[in-house]
Amino acid sequence: MDRINTDPSTLVRDWIGNCVAxxxxxxxxxxxxxxxxxxxxxxxxxxxxxxxxxxxxxxQEHSLTNQKEFTQLILTTYMDLDLTIPSCLSKTYRGYAYSQMFLLGLIGDKPKNLT
Incomplete structure (x- = not known):
């Protein structure tokens, strides 16, 4: 597509669509x-x-009410077990959905992409 001849609204829609994806x-x-x-x-x-x-x-309770406490409890567990803390844990601060994914992994089945 010739970007020079494209109207600005189309360019903005394309840019927003790419950002969302x-x-x-x-x-x-x-x-x-x-x-x-x-x-x-x-x-x-x-x-x-x-x-x-x-x-x-x-x-589970902390994931619903206090992401900071959730993350702190996880970090304490890693330190108590003398395990390397995965950098992705910082993402649990982003909210309920992120902490739930960690919790589901903790109590769930082996991920399908692991051999």
Missing amino acids: EHRRTDEDSAAELYLAGYQLQQALGGREHVNKEFAKQL
Whole structure:
């Protein structure tokens, strides 16, 4: 398409569409990364059957009410287990959906993309 002969409103619509598509991909990638981090913590704890139900319940409550407390509890767990803290955990501050993805990984099944 000849960008020089394109009207400004079309250019703006194209730009907005590209931004939205990029943001959506970033969110999906972040969600997958957080799920994987939760699953890896699950494995470090010895598997799903070894994830303390009270710990999971606390995380669920914090994810609904206080993202800072949610993240702090996770960070404390990593430090107590002497594990490397994944950089994606900083994304749990972004809100409920991000913390839920980590929590789902913690109590969920092995991600399909892991062999």
